[in-house]
Amino acid sequence: MRRWKRPEQAGATVRVWRLRLLAGATFLLFLLFGVRLFYLQIIHGERYAQAARKQHVQKVSLASQRGRIVDRSGQELAVDLPQYYTVGVYPSKMTPSEANHLCQRLADFTGRPASHYLRRMQSRTGFRYLEWRLSEEYADELKALGLQGVVLERTSGRFYPYDRVTSQLLGYTDIEGHGISGLEIYCDSVLQGAKGWETRQRDGSGISFWDPLGGFTAPQDGGTVRTSIDIIAQEMLCQELDSALASTQAAWVAGLLVDPRTGEIIAMASLPDYDPRRPDAGDKTNHKMRPLTELMEPGSIFKIVAAAAALDQGLARPTDIYDCEAGAWRIGSRVLHDSHPYGLLSLEDVVVHSSNIGTAKIADQIGPRELYRYIVRFGFGTTTGIEFPGEGSGLLRPWDTWKDIGRANIAIGQGISVTMLQMAMSYAAIANDGILMEPRLILDWTDAGGQHHANPPREVRRVMEPETARLMQQILAQVVKRGTGRAAALDTVTAIAGKTGTAQLPNLETGGYYHNRYMASFIGFLPAHHADRVLIVTVCDPKGAYYGAQVAAPVFRRVLTRLQPADAVRRSWEAEPADLVEIPACFEAADSAAGEADAPALAASGLSLSNISRTPPAAKPDANPHRVPDLTGLTLREAVRRLTARGIRASFSGSGLVISQSLTPGEPVVKNSSCIIIASSEIPVDSVATGGPDTPRPPQSRKSGRS
Structure with missing residues (x-):
């Protein structure tokens, strides 16, 4: 008989099976978890550990500062400062009207078209940089717009304290701090530092913090490059070139100042220039450093080559007579003309009065092969090796391709192309008693590791005998005294030696030359004997007066007139400007010895050592750059610095x-504007001893400054 289970027993059995199933399922679940954990932790554990570290641990790059570029006395010309803002956007977070409004505002700030920024925003990438080197003022205006998707980042930027004055010389950098042009690109390997890194961790809320156990490498800042530029001379040259550009309405003007004894470039500029903060705006041709890159036919300033060659070879003397054919001389089928109908002229007067015919006859006397040899010895037809990118080499055809009229044209500076630097160095060779020096723009540098490297003067070759060079110095001094260069003479007793030049501009489209467009130049050195300055000034395509004596020589005179007082003060110091870093205040005894040694040079400039203050007073605060400073009691050096820093002549x-x-x-x-400074060595003693808070006092140290 079948036995039926009671309901209580049946229910208990079901519960037992359920518990068994649940336990089995739980066991299987834990088994699966265990297998998965074994797979993740043991088999692929390292792979997923690395992925986790990437999410929570970062190796962050630490930026380094780009190195400095300074002038010969240590004045900063280019330096990295945390002063700029970079603007980026997320285009997807902005409406079309907001995007148009932002691009228009950026165009107002930078001068670029708004379409430039709109094209960048149309990129498919999620984030786009639109502009860098944006000032804090402009960044604040963008913040005030309250636009979504705009990101402003404060970054270190390249700062050029002298702005346009050094724009072509220094060049500029890109957003990543790499040099693009000028000395910035030439010295990029020295100026570029090495980035560092550090390890940072990020918690669950996204907050990042430094991990001291993760490793660290400090960034290494870039090195320092010291140039041969004297920033005071650079500013004065730029101011006078700017006046010349405005008065002559020329296509461009340029100037270069060099020390013939060492080849050091003291100042170099051309106008129009550009704004280094906005290098993309304006005409790109204004980026060119024309004294080094622009090729030109030199005209009459080239006539010194033929004269020097004839004298050096003993083929002529300064008193030898040449028939200048009353201003017209037929050479083959061509007629060579002079600007005036000269008759018989000595070799000296051929140069003094810049006779084309007389120079051509001197070239005939030398012969094409020997003339070519001297042209090459002067450094034409090849680059000089100056530390600057893009230097031109000029154009010099082989001597055996010259025809009769071609030889005459080359002797008078046409049919040959040169750079202003080549011309300056050729005159420097004459001023340096016949020795041609290699031009130098960099005096020394310190690399990122702190190691110092010197760049000493280098002699290229002897171009002519010392006696020949001294004869040429005398002849060029007569050019300024009684010839075409009278407009360059100074109002002091200092003798100037120099030469004017006027050349027709070549027509590159149709061939031949323009009949109403000219290149006007003046080049000279001072003093005429034992010179320490060579200056060339070139004015391209002036409107109105166009002779070198009319438009270039006056600029030469104004520049050197302004430079002479600063040069006199500099020569009265014991050390060179490059060495004046920290000199004790009690320097009078040591300084006086050097002053006596330099007395002849000062006398030549019309100044006396007894009239130059030996103990310059401590500089008064120079707080407001937008106001005329109080110069009373300052040295000439400090007064010039403060005025030129404000753009005052x-x-x-x-x-x-x-x-x-x-x-x-x-x-x-x-x-x-112009400011006339009256200086005197007669300073009342009581005004120094008992004056008020602005009373000049002996300084604790004498800084190098600028001169």
């Missing part, structure tokens, strides 16, 4: 310490 009367000035202290600065 300085003129001098007297020497010593400043006792009065034509502009009222505290007035708003007017760019390119």
Whole structure:
């Protein structure tokens, strides 16, 4: 008989099976978890550990600062400062109207078309940089717009304290700090530092913090490059070139100042220039450093080659006579003309009066092969090796391709192309008693590791005998005294030696030359004997007057007139400007010995050592750059520095310490205005000993400054 289970027993059995199934399922689940964990932790554990570290641990790059570029006395010309803002956007977070508004505002700031930024925003990438080197003022205006998707990042940027004055010389960098042009690209390997890194961890909330156990490498800043540029001379040259550009309405003007004894470039500029903060704006041709890159036919300033060759070979003497054919001389089927109908002229007067016919006859006397040899010895037809990218080599055809009229044209500076630097160095060879030096733009540098490297002067070759060079110095001094260069003469007793030049501009489209467009130049050195300055000034395509004597020689005179007082003060110091870093205040005894040694040079410039203050006073605060400074009691050096820093031209009367000035202290600065400084060595003792808080006092140290 079948036995039926009671309901209580049946229910218990079901519960037992359920518990068994649940336990089995739980066991299987844990088994699966165990297998998965074994797979993840043991088999692929390292792979997923690395992925986790990437999410929570970062190796962050630490930026380094780009190195400095300084002038010969240590004044900063280019330096990295945390002053700029970079603008980026997420285009997907902006409406079309907001995007148009942002691009238009950026165009107003930078001068670029708004379409430039709109094209960048149309990129498919999620984030796009639109602009860098944006000032804090402009960044604040963008923040005030309140636009979604705009990102402003404060970054270190390249700062050029002298702005346009050094723009072509220094060049500029890109957003990543790499040099693009000028010295910035030439010295990029020295200026570029090495980035560092550090390890950072990020918690679950996304907050990042430094991991001290993760490793660290400090960034290494770039090195320092010291140039041969004297920033005071650079500013004065730029100011005078700017005036010449405005008065002549020329296509461009340029100037170059060099020390013939060492080849050091003291100042170099051309106008128009460009804004280094906005290098993409404006005409790209204004980026060119024309004294080094622009090829030109030199005209009459090239006539010194034929004259020097004839004298050096003993083929002629300064008194030898040449028939200048009353201003017209037929050579084959062509007729060579002079600007004036000269008759018989000595070799000296051929150069003094710049006779084309006389120079051509001197070239005939030398012969084409020997003339070519001297042209090459002067350094034409090849680059000089200066530390600057893009230097031109000029164009010099082989001597056996010259025809009769071609030989005459080359002797008078047509049919050959040169650079202003080549011309300056050729005159420097004459001023340096016949020795051609290699031009130098970099005096020394310190690399990122702190190691110092010197760049000493280098002699290229002897171009002519010392006696020949001294004869040429005398002849060129007569050019300024009684010839075509009278407009370059200074108002002091200092003798100038130099030469004017006017050349027709070649027509590159149709061939031949323009009949109404000219290249006007003046090049000279001072003093005429034992010179320490060679200056060339070139004016391209001036409107109105176009002779070198009319438009270039006056610029030469104004530049050197302004430079002479600063040069005199510099020569009265014991050390060279490059060495004046920290000199004790009690330097009078050591300084006096050097001053006596330099007395002849000062006398040649019309100044006396007794009239130059030996203990310049401590500089008063120079707080407001938009107001005319109070110069009373300052040295000429410091007064010039403060005026030129504000764009004010300085003129001098007297020497010593400043006792009065034509502009009222505290007035708003007017760019390119002039200030006459009256200086005197007679400073009342009581004004120094018992004056007020602004009383000049002996300094604790004498800084190098700028001169």
